[in-house]
Amino acid sequence: MNTDLQTVTMMAGSLKAALEAAQAMVTLVGTGKARDQALKVQDEVFNAHQTALTAQVAQFALLDEKRRLEAEHVKLIAQIAEHDTWERERVRYKITRLSDGYESFGYTLKPGAEGDEDPHTLCPHCFEARKKRVLTGGGSVLGVETLKCSDCGFVAKVSRPMTSSPSVSLQTRHDVGGWMSR
Numbered sequence: 001m002n003t004d005l006q007t008v009t010m011m012a013g014s015l016k017a018a019l020e021a022a023q024a025m026v027t028l029v030g031t032g033k034a035r036d037q038a039l040k041v042q043d044e045v046f047n048a049h050q051t052a053l054t055a056q057v058a059q060f061a062l063l064d065e066k067r068r069l070e071a072e073h074v075k076l077i078a079q080i081a082e083h084d085t086w087e088r089e090r091v092r093y094k095i096t097r098l099s100d101g102y103e104s105f106g107y108t109l110k111p112g113a114e115g116d117e118d119p120h121t122l123c124p125h126c127f128e129a130r131k132k133r134v135l136t137g138g139g140s141v142l143g144v145e146t147l148k149c150s151d152c153g154f155v156a157k158v159s160r161p162m163t164s165s166p167s168v169s170l171q172t173r174h175d176v177g178g179w180m181s182r
């Protein structure tokens, strides 16, 4: 409990006790001027108690707002850290054409950014969604080598089609109107 709330809660508690004492006094003093004064005291203490209760409610609301803002702050710090981490990764890669024969692309490490990492190709769709997903061998389909994303299912063609199968169409779900045209 914060100090202001503690103070106002203590105040409300004291005023409640004072109000009860004032109410008891009213029943004890009988009639006449003494009773009038006792009633006046009771009214004043009642008003003070109500004010303290209102202040207590306001303090609870302030405390709630403070907690909400603190949680929001923690969330934003985490988001900024995540953004920075991604930015550091993102700038190490460049979009690369994977095949002479197809409009087939993936992200590969820029020259000089390899470090101790082996060459690899990242899924362009997952990359746009700020995820690093390495394309792995999708096998050869009718003479066309492919790389596949195990996350989103994207298939990239990485070699020219066989000249003996000119009519073969290996359109994948991303190749037509895919990410380049979005």
Ligand SMILES: [Zn+2]
Pocket: 123, 124, 125, 126, 127, 133, 149, 150, 151, 152, 153, 154
């Ligand atoms: Zn993917």
